[in-house]
Amino acid sequence: MKVFTSCQDAINACSTSHSFALAHLYSDEKPMKMHIHNSYELYFSISGGRQFLIDNRFYTIQPGDLFFINQYESHHLTQIDSQVHERIVFSIYPDYLKELSTPETDLNYCFSCRPENLGHKISLSDEEQKRFRYYVHKLSSIQGYGSDLLEKAVFLELMVYLNHCFSRYAGQNAASKEPEKPEGYHAQVDQILAYIHQNIGQPLAIETLAEHFFLSPSYLCRIFKSTTGTTINKYITAKRITLAKSLLMEGHTVSETAELCGFNDYSNFLKAFTKAVGISPKKYASFT
Template identity: 55%
Template sequence: MKEVNSCKTAIENCKRTKTFSVAHLYKEEKTMDMHIHDCYEVYYSISGGKQFLIDNCFYPISPGDLFIINQYESHKLTQIDNSVHERIVLCIYPDFVKRISTPDTDLDYCFSNRESRFRHKVSLDKAQQKRFLYYISKITSAKGYAHDIVEQAAFMELLAMMNALFDVNAAESNVSDYKYNQHIEAILGYVNQNIDQNISVGQLAGNFFLSESYICRIFKQATGTTINKYITARRISIAKAHLNEGDSVGEAFDKSGFGDYSSFFKAFTKAVGVSPKKYANLSSEIPAKL
């Protein structure tokens, strides 16, 4: 499998092949705002140096950190600087992982099993880093006869490794590992608990006894995005999840918290690239697990 040098290309390849794609990134692409994928994302940091906001959790990024991001989880790199940031990103088609799982081994476990204290990050030691990079090299260097079998076998071993690591990581979970500004932690928690309700900057400012200008400033500094953009991304994430579960467009709209259908339609279409109805139709065409 040829590795690519763009996250967007990796996502497109993943959707086209309905399997997985690998991107090795050496320099900064134009930073995406808060966004959501239909595919799973595995993010491995080689050089570290930035910060991740995934749903309502902040994580510092160090060399050797591995992040597991589920489909529909909104995420964004924050605290962008001009330094070189080398990383590897795997985009994975969810149904592919389910198809290659067995009754005894659920390779989808680290994506689908999300308890309340779940951490998206695990820090790999030197031996684990070498093992991870070995599997990536095996996937991206496979050529000639049986290359597809070699790629899939290495990919399955990589998933088995990740599941084992995240299973241990969940048992040792400690929320003190998250790096929060106390105000931002409270704001993110409030937004996510009330995402289906009307939420405004003025309401948040009043609820936390802060001025509107101050709450907007500290939120942007901490997350790299605005409060309204974050709320919109979270609501689109919820709507996509409901549409994929078979809910009608109207039901997804009702459950996502948008104030009116016009705003929902425009925001969804702009972020996803297709209308809610077309997205629902495309989702219904995805074949069931074999």
């Protein structure tokens, strides 16, 4: 199986094959900006990296951390270590995982279940990390006759194992209600993220946000950018696009979706959605 050295190449391969793709990445690839894509993402940290912003939640990244990100969640890697940032990333086509699932075994569970105390991350033990990397090595070694079937079989075994890890980790942390406060945590920015998340369908001009939090617009923009690594407007747009994808999949019309997501201009919605997702809202809705 081909192992990509670019996250974007893996995403493109996944979209083309409608199955899954694997990438092994290092610090020499510039991280993607706040983005959304149509595939699930499994992100395993080997070394380096400091922080992940997924939707409205921050996470500190440590070696052995595994993140589960679905197709409706915007995410952005911030504050990357300048020396080493090695990670393994799977891009997975959602319908492919659904096809592999059974009534007794839902392989989408780790991407669709979001316990408040757990969120998107689990921390694998040394033994779990070894087993995860065993599957990665096995996949990367497959070639020749029957490779398609062998890749599918190993991937299926991997996803059963990861769902088992996710379920067990969620159970172990069920009593924990305190959300993670990563390095560089900024209480005001955390409040701003929560406010945007709760009011994404409403007008969210910078001036309005600044007035709500009793801050100057310039200071608001400065602390948001320094903490998240992206601008408020880019973050809000990404959040609105992720909501739009979900609404379109639920059967809402394009015009209804634009209004519910807080886009006050229909043409701006069409441009923003097409740029972020790669296809128009109408075409995306036709896949439902």
